[in-house]
Amino acid sequence: MAKVLVVTSGKGGVGKTTSTAALGAALAQMGQRVVVIDFDVGLRNLDLVLGAERRVVFDLINVVQGVAKLQQALIRDKRLENLWLLPASQTRDKDALTEEGVSRIIAELRTRFDWILCDSPAGIERGAMLAMRYADAAVIVTNPEVSSVRDSDRIIGMLDSKTVKAERGEMVEKHILITRYDPGRAARGEMLSIDDILEILATPLLGIIPESQDVLKASNVGSPVTLHNADSAPARAYIDAVSRLLGDTIAMIVPTERKGFMSRLLGRKAA
Amino acid sequence: MNAVTPQTRQLVRMRGRSYVAFVFSPVVPVAGWLEEVDATLARSPGFFVGKPVVLDLSALELSSSGITHLVSSLEQRNIRVLGLEGVDENHVTTSMPPLLTGGRNTMLAETAPKETREMREAAKDALKKAKPASLLIETPVRSGQSVVFTEGDVTVLGSVGSGAEIVAGGSIHVYGTLRGRAMAGIEGNASARIFCQKIEAELLAIDGFYQTAEDISDALRHRPAQAWLAGDVMRIEALN
Numbered sequence: 001m002a003k004v005l006v007v008t009s010g011k012g013g014v015g016k017t018t019s020t021a022a023l024g025a026a027l028a029q030m031g032q033r034v035v036v037i038d039f040d041v042g043l044r045n046l047d048l049v050l051g052a053e054r055r056v057v058f059d060l061i062n063v064v065q066g067v068a069k070l071q072q073a074l075i076r077d078k079r080l081e082n083l084w085l086l087p088a089s090q091t092r093d094k095d096a097l098t099e100e101g102v103s104r105i106i107a108e109l110r111t112r113f114d115w116i117l118c119d120s121p122a123g124i125e126r127g128a129m130l131a132m133r134y135a136d137a138a139v140i141v142t143n144p145e146v147s148s149v150r151d152s153d154r155i156i157g158m159l160d161s162k163t164v165k166a167e168r169g170e171m172v173e174k175h176i177l178i179t180r181y182d183p184g185r186a187a188r189g190e191m192l193s194i195d196d197i198l199e200i201l202a203t204p205l206l207g208i209i210p211e212s213q214d215v216l217k218a219s220n221v222g223s224p225v226t227l228h229n230a231d232s233a234p235a236r237a238y239i240d241a242v243s244r245l246l247g248d249t250i251a252m253i254v255p256t257e258r259k260g261f262m263s264r265l266l267g268r269k270a271a
Numbered sequence: 272m273n274a275v276t277p278q279t280r281q282l283v284r285m286r287g288r289s290y291v292a293f294v295f296s297p298v299v300p301v302a303g304w305l306e307e308v309d310a311t312l313a314r315s316p317g318f319f320v321g322k323p324v325v326l327d328l329s330a331l332e333l334s335s336s337g338i339t340h341l342v343s344s345l346e347q348r349n350i351r352v353l354g355l356e357g358v359d360e361n362h363v364t365t366s367m368p369p370l371l372t373g374g375r376n377t378m379l380a381e382t383a384p385k386e387t388r389e390m391r392e393a394a395k396d397a398l399k400k401a402k403p404a405s406l407l408i409e410t411p412v413r414s415g416q417s418v419v420f421t422e423g424d425v426t427v428l429g430s431v432g433s434g435a436e437i438v439a440g441g442s443i444h445v446y447g448t449l450r451g452r453a454m455a456g457i458e459g460n461a462s463a464r465i466f467c468q469k470i471e472a473e474l475l476a477i478d479g480f481y482q483t484a485e486d487i488s489d490a491l492r493h494r495p496a497q498a499w500l501a502g503d504v505m506r507i508e509a510l511n
Contacts, residue, residue, distance in 0.1 A: 124415075146433075150414050153432040157413025200450070202411045202429060 001111040003016060005117050005133055005245075006135040008159075010151030014143045015131075015179040019226070020119040020243035021049040021137065022235070026242040027092060032114040035084040040121035041097060044088035045214065051084050061089040066103030066271070070108055079227055081228030094127035103263035106134045106198035137173035137245075138263055139206060143180045144191040149200055149205025152176070156203060175206035176240060181210040185259040194254060207241030209234050210255035292323040292353055294374070299343065305344060310350060318352045325371060329357025335364055342367060395472050404441070412437065419457055431506065433473065440464070452476075461500050466510070470496040479507050 007020040019039070024036040038046035041061060047053040052075050056166060060067035063086070070086075077083035086105075089096070109116050120131035132138065138159050142152045159172045178197060185191045198205055209215075210233050219230035226235045233255060240250050296473065297304045310317060313447025326342070342352050354371035363370045404423040411429030412418055418425060421440040430447030436454065437443050442464045443455045449467035454476040461478040470491055474483050476485060477500045487507060495510040 088316075150433045154414035154434065157416045157432075157435075160410070160413070161416075199448070200430070200432065 002113055004106060004110070004135050005113055005118055005137045005139060006132045006159075007117060007134040007139045007141060008120035008128060008155050009122065009142075009148070010128075010133055010155040011148045014141050014148050015209070015215075016122070016141050017045045017049055017119055018177060018219055019141050019177060019209070019238070020046060020117050020138065021219075021224040022226045022238040023245070024083055024115070025077075025080060026226040026239050027117075027245075028077070028080040029239075030242065031082065032246075033082050033112070034115045035109055035113045036117040036119060037086040037109075037131075038088035038110060038117065038119050039097075039127050040119065041088045041127060042090065042093045043121065044090050046223060047075075047085060047087045047240065049219050050083075050085055050224065052087070053222070056087045056248060059089040060088045060105070060260065061096045063093045063105055064096065064098055070105060079223075083142050093218045094121065094125065094130075095159055097126060097130050097269075099130060099133065099234045102130050103134060106159075121187060124191060126153075129158070129162060132159055132163055135159070136165065136173055137175070139175050139177050139245075140201070140203065141177050141179055142197060142201070144182075144186065144194070146192065149192060149197055153201055160258060166251060170242065171193065175245070176201055176203050177206045177209065179209040180211045182210050183255045188259055193218050203255060205252060206244055207237050208254060209237045209241075230232065265271055275474060290323065292325045293319075294327050294356065295345075296327040296330055301331065301341060308345075308348065308350075319348075323353040324350055325354050325356055325374070326352050326368075327356045333358075333362070335362045335367075336366060338362060339364075355443045356470075406439075414451070435470075439463070447466065454481075455498075463500075465498040466496075468495050469493055470507070475505065475507065482507065 007023070008015050009016050024034050024218050032229065036046060037060065038052070038152070039046050039254050040046070047056055058073035062068040062074065073086055075085045076089065077085065085112045103215055106116060115175070118131045118135065121127040125197045138195040140155055142148050148255050156174060159174060163172050176198065179196065182191060186193065191202045193208065194205070194208065212232060214232035214233045215225050215234050226238050227252050229235055238252070243250050305313070326336065333424035338355070338358065344475065345352055352368045354368045356371050356374055358370060360370060363477055379469060394409040406420040406423070406425045408425065408427045409429070412427055412431045412435045414432040416435045417438070418436070419438040423439070424441035425437050425439040426444040427437065428446050429450040429451065431437055431445055431449050433450040436453035437451070438454045439505060440458045440460060442454065443453045443466070445453070445467040447468035448471055450471045450473065452474040452504055453465045453472060455465050456478040459478055463477055465475055465477065471488065471493065472484065472487065474481055475498045477498060482502065482505050491507060491509055497510055498506055
């Protein structure tokens with residue numbers, strides 16, 4: 001039974017695309033057949049994060065408009081044979097997406113994959129609406145700061161009202177993924193606490209991804225962090241999150257500041 | 272000068288007009304029927320006061336004296352008989368109420384059910400109005416959502432997110448944290464109030480008077496509170 005999972009947030013720059021790539025790769029590593037769809041038409045990035053940018057021929061819009069077959073647009077990952085990408089078009093805009101087209105593509109993908117991950121664009125307009133439209137489940141990517149949390153709240157409201165599932169009177173399964181969590185700043189009270197975020201959003205927590213240079217490094221070389229350095233703290237957090245998505249119960253680890261003696265001595269750089 | 276003013280004759284003007292009257296149809300035995308009338312009067316003494324009553328005697332075969340006796344019996348009970356119906360002309364004497372003919376059931380028959388129908392509709396309307404006097408929302412109200420319910424109170428079991436708003440004709444009750452906007456009594460109900468388990472509201476308004484987050488005392492924040500109108504001033508105080 002295929003599951004359509006939208007990765008969304010409302011706010012931009014919180015880590016939707018990075019998280020889509022990491023979750024998709026982790027699911028594929030666990031033997032699931034996964035396709036990730038980039039809905040950010042006009043500002044595509046998922047192909048870069050997955051390192052597939054030089055192999056894009058056809059894209060989502062081509063398939064929506066019937067110019068290309070789905071099979072022609074799907075790009076298989078070079079490292080994980082279970083992971084596929086349906087890239088967005090960079091030359092078009094979100095108005096080129098139609099509801100019928102998206103519906104048809106999702107229906108077709110459902111027959112071939114276990115997981116369909118939709119990387120939503122920022123905002124609440126057409127692109128974001130269509131990315132969540134057919135979702136069975138949603139991962140709401142949130143940073144520990146007020147603007148991101150409020151936007152997430154807004155998106156949760158839309159997931160509960162604007163999706164096909166909501167219109168049928170069912171509930172979209174929702175998960176909060178807190179990203180860019182900085183243990184140091186959290187300890188100093190410079191960020192919203194996990195408890196505050198969960199209290200405001202009243203939605204279960206899927207995972208906490210610590211802020212890390214490993215994420216940036218992985219994105220820059222076109223590799224999901226779970227593939228690039230599976231032992232890094234963010235990779236482990238993503239893998240735990242995926243295990244929870246698959247139904248496992250895994251204790252939530254709140255990242256803490258771990259500093260050795262030397263780094264504590266030398267950690268502060270002179271300005 | 273002998274101007275002659277012609278005598279003007281006063282014309283007797285007559286018009287036909289129909290009225291609605293109660294029609295009494297006594298049945299035999301007349302004594303038993305009068306007891307029923309007495310029982311009705313005991314329940315509602317003013318029932319027949321000032322109401323024109325016509326006696327339909329077609330079910331009875333009464334002599335002149337019998338009719339006179341019945342009419343006087345009713346008069347003793349303060350029921351004034353306007354006319355008679357269904358009696359042989361020969362039995363009617365000049366001392367009796369006049370004989371009426373050509374009475375049509377329709378008028379009264381029409382009014383009676385019309386009244387009850389109106390009453391039933393009024394009762395139904397009242398029920399309809401009474402039913403949605405409050406709106407219960409069991410889920411959190413998210414940012415960007417707007418709940419408008421002008422008919423009465425709104426109760427929210429969850430929280431009201433920042434950027435969400437609740438608009439109610441009556442009072443607003445929030446059992447979670449109120450972070451958004453709450454506008455109560457919007458159709459001119461100054462007695463409406465706003466209650467919440469935890470106040471972090473962006474704006475509170477009652478009957479058009481409002482306070483923004485800036486105006487709400489920091490001492491109240493994160494506490495259970497209520498807001499109401501004291502004249503033209505909105506008061507916000509901690510609960511208990």
